[in-house]
Amino acid sequence: MYENIFDGATTMLMIGLFVMLAVLMAMIVDLGAGLYKAKQRGEIRRSEALRRTLSKFISYHGGLLIATMVDLLIHFLRLYTIIGLPILSSVPVVTILVGIFLLAVEFLSVREKADEKTKKNQAEALRLLSSLLTKEDLKELAMKIAERQNNMPYESES
Secondary structure, eight states: OGGGTTTTHHHHHHHHHHHHHHHHHHHHHHHHHHHHHHHHTTOOOOHHHHHHHHHHHHHHHHHHHHHHHHHHHHHHHTHHHHTTOGGGTTOOHHHHHHHHHHHHHHHHHHHSOHHHHHHHHHHHHHHHHHHHOOHHHHHHHHHHHHHHHHHSOOOOOO
């Protein structure tokens, strides 16, 4: 009975490796899209993006590795056979579900529009500016602008 405990484990590990590669490819696409969006907005591309990608790689693939180990333990326990689903006995269900979730996250990240990020940044800058300026500051600024406009000579059209 126990001599067959490892049957199907190799298949599960191969599927887990494939899921990890698929997530890695999605991360690379997301990094490329992020760099392209930054270039479109004229932002300087710094090592922060690469640092975030490295951090994301560690957390994503750490989670996928744990999911694969959970699947192997479920396989060794023969849980799917016990609950009446022997067809799933060599399928890393947890790993695949985690992989699908991570791919969906990366897909949404790639689809995020550059102009949405720009609008979000502009709104944040406006909020910060409005918190720094008081009503009195705005009145003074408006008066100075009006004064300058009143003191400007009119140019005659020729």
